[in-house]
Amino acid sequence: MKASKLLPACLMACVMGMSFGARAEAMDLPVEGEMPSFKGATGWLDAQPLTPAELRGKVVLVDFWTYSCINSIRQLPYLRAWARKYKDQGLVVIGVHSPEFAFEKNPDNVRQALKDLRVGAPIATAIDSDHGVWLDFNNEYWPAIYLVDARGRIRHHVFGEGEYEQTERVIQQLLTEAGARNVDQALVVGDGRGIEAAPDLANLKSPETYVGSERAENFVSKGGRLFSSRSVYAAPDSLSLNHWALVGDWTIGKHSAVLNTVGGRIVYRFHARDLHLVMGPRENGSAVRFRVLIDGKPPGAAHGIDVDAQGNGTLFAQRLYQLIRQAEPITDREFEIEFLDAGAEAFVFTFG
Template sequence: MRTEIKTAIIIAIVVSVGIGGIGYYFTTLDKPKVVTQVPTNNNKQGSTNVDSSASSTKTTQIDESQYPIAPDLTGISGYVNTTPENLKAAMKDKVVLYDFWTYSCINCIRTFPYLKAWNEKYSDKGLLIIGVHSPEFEFEKDINNVKMAVAKYGLQYPVVLDNDHATWNAFGNRYWPAEYLADSTGHIRHTHFGEGDYNETEKAIQQLLDERSQRLGLGINVDQSLVNIKEHQFANQQTPELYFGYSFVTGRSFIGNSEGFKPEETVSYSLPSDLQQDHFYLEGQWQNLADSMKLVSQSGKIVLPYFAKDVHIVAANKADLHILLDGNPISASDAGADVQNGTVHVSENRLYNLVSSSTAGSHTLTITAQSGFQIYTFTFG
């Protein structure tokens, strides 16, 4: 190859590399990196303390710019166990676990033992749990009902009422329950939707508390053991959640009566001869409401062939419900926590446990009720 050609090629390569380097430099200026020095925990699971000498000498770099900042709590209509001023002060430099829940949700209720245990174990180490109560039904917007639920379940951490789902939407949330775990600089580092994976969430809490201790120079040792709580066991199959409100049933209508849903009308329902599993059937006059059905006639029935271990209803207004299982008065071994001598006394707007069998199976549940009884949903476990 001729010398002048070689020279031209070399110059072209040098120019290309120079232009690329300058372009990369200016590109990096548009993407600032926030890097935090955090401890690497070398302790095995189950150890009691973090070795403070080891964590002070060995650190790992965390690029926080890849994690979103937790949105502000917005549109909050009420506060339980706190005030706006106290909550704002409490959040400063804390690892914050945002728990989206609603008090009539059985899946949310089953997470409470873990949340309470984490609050007791880690609150003095820098963890702040905030219950973001985002209601599914209208009665769950009442702060007195939320206070009743907070007291009933022994929740001692702050709870805020997100009645219009403003904070729910700010997080882009779509689930009950949902956990968003933010580090002490406000970056969301861990999320989990639904029940389960409690060990993974707790390990994430421990990691972020260790990072916080290192960042603030606190020297706090975080217990690396995990809370020991028996997790709810789901059946391999079960009936899906069944809604009674006409605005909730688009694409998932499970009413078995031929009369179907008739929005804002009072409908006379009669039981057909053939019943299909995973559908509910009504007898009597029922008012069709957006989120529920209300019994108008003096008495009425709900019949449900289902497959599950546990059966719950969300119900309102005062009523006595008589419970049959497979055509017989429900036995003590199958009766849920809210059943007394075959009867459920509905006195509060909340979730009621009707059936709690030892194993999942196919059964037919019959509920006989009186005028005024209002039902929102069947849920199963």
């Protein structure tokens, strides 16, 4: 494991799944170190605080995630299925919720996100708002899985989504090593639907794109003082693929941009099946109405789950919103979101 540097980015593994046959041979799983404690957690949901001593004799899956990260969200169908399937044979699944953005540090927000995303017992959630557990594991990625054997030793890790078949084979092997009998060798089938559906990698040509000044790339707005406090921006005459622009009166901070007046827009030329935007009303703000267009028209059948066919939606909370899910053929498209109220705050675009 690398140094404990907090990287503000979700990670997608290049391998989304590998075939290992009906029954895999035993794998050589080296010891990667002892499992650290969870003493840095600021709270627990769906479980009492857990310690390495209490977990001895169990196989433990530790998953670092955060609720606005699309890569973490797409992993959830497998985590739920493994937690249910192997619970009685000695598997404990612990989700360590380590926030990327400030709004994800609020325990009430985390509690609501767990409800919305159907994450609950038998998955235990450690709230890691101060990144204490993250640092003790020397973790660097969202999502990241660590598999721990019954002796408390880390034996396998996966950085990013994917590699689900191999991960489950490791779970089965560690359970068998721990003395579990008749471990079912069948593999779960991910049933990701809606926002949890696996990405369309063949058509994914747009990268995660941050709106805040710290990590923004391909920002091409005209006018204003680019990335310097409050300014009025305009869109260029045309956009190249993966370039984007703010339009209107915005205040750009380190991690986000806040709209100051009604009618501001964001435009982005993208190439992907799905387009998501992490956004919401600014902290303690009122709901914000918005309208989405694709190539200048309402999205129709290409609308995401958070808008209707006319492109209408409302921001009630700071979270990830799915705005576009289109059918093939996938081509370069121009996305536009207009906010009908002031106070919208935008953080990052992600695609799938």
